[in-house]
Amino acid sequence: MGPAIFFIPHQDDETLQAAVDILNHLGAGREVIVVLYTTGKGSFVQGVLNGDGTSAYWGTAHNPYLEGYESLTDDDFSTARNREFCSALGQLGVTPESIHIQPVDLEGGPVNKDTVKALMMEYVNIYGLTASYKAMSYYDTSDSHKYSGQALLELYNEGIVTDARFYIARSDWALSRPGTTYTATSAQKDKIKKAARCYEAWNPVSGAFAIGYHSIYAQFNAYLANPQNKIHKPNE
Numbered sequence: 001m002g003p004a005i006f007f008i009p010h011q012d013d014e015t016l017q018a019a020v021d022i023l024n025h026l027g028a029g030r031e032v033i034v035v036l037y038t039t040g041k042g043s044f045v046q047g048v049l050n051g052d053g054t055s056a057y058w059g060t061a062h063n064p065y066l067e068g069y070e071s072l073t074d075d076d077f078s079t080a081r082n083r084e085f086c087s088a089l090g091q092l093g094v095t096p097e098s099i100h101i102q103p104v105d106l107e108g109g110p111v112n113k114d115t116v117k118a119l120m121m122e123y124v125n126i127y128g129l130t131a132s133y134k135a136m137s138y139y140d141t142s143d144s145h146k147y148s149g150q151a152l153l154e155l156y157n158e159g160i161v162t163d164a165r166f167y168i169a170r171s172d173w174a175l176s177r178p179g180t181t182y183t184a185t186s187a188q189k190d191k192i193k194k195a196a197r198c199y200e201a202w203n204p205v206s207g208a209f210a211i212g213y214h215s216i217y218a219q220f221n222a223y224l225a226n227p228q229n230k231i232h233k234p235n236e
């Protein structure tokens with residue numbers, strides 16, 4: 001059996017939307033590959049870290065000079081997010097060589113259904129029907145999330161992949177969505193808690209900016225209280 005390949009839009013979605021399923025696959029002895037498909041640039045958190053306004057999480061404005069770091073460029077910000085992502089995946093047990101940072105917007109290109117589909121095809125060409133393919137739901141209210149679901153649904157409907165699953169983002173859980181809920185075991189919960197810590201780490205002098213928590217700390221808190229993923233099938 002081939003790998004389970006998770007297409008993840010942003011650094012934090014692998015933990016918030018898919019960690020229970022990642023752990024289930026690893027626990028079953030499956031190879032897991034995680035593909036990050038955007039740079040994660042363009043978040044309001046970059047401005048907050050550069051001293052421009054406040055986040056609900058931090059409460060007061062940052063002062064990069066006093067706190068010991070230079071203002072973050074777009075690339076610095078993306079790199080810092082990638083550190084959180086790789087660190088979190090390590091806590092989940094995904095090996096470094098199975099973490100693929102392949103943003104379709106790396107050179108400023110568009111994130112859309114077709115660019116994400118082209119990226120998926122790189123994996124289809126290697127693993128074909130032996131792999132399981134995972135993406136965000138094509139119902140997702142976030143466009144950059146939804147594109148992976150739309151791309152994967154097309155590949156499924158074209159018969160190019162046969163094993164496809166779609167994650168409901170936690171921010172959409174209050175909406176009417178299909179799917180089955182998977183709850184973490186206590187051992188999995190412990191790993192997920194450690195993965196979340198990678199998004200909470202604040203040590204700017206050494207390049208840790210707690211970007212995940214500045215962005216959506218309330219979602220992390222709600223998730224850690226009872227880690228669950230919600231997953232639906234194609235055309236569900």
Ligand SMILES: [Zn+2]
Binds near residue numbers: 009010013145
């Ligand atoms: Zn996201």
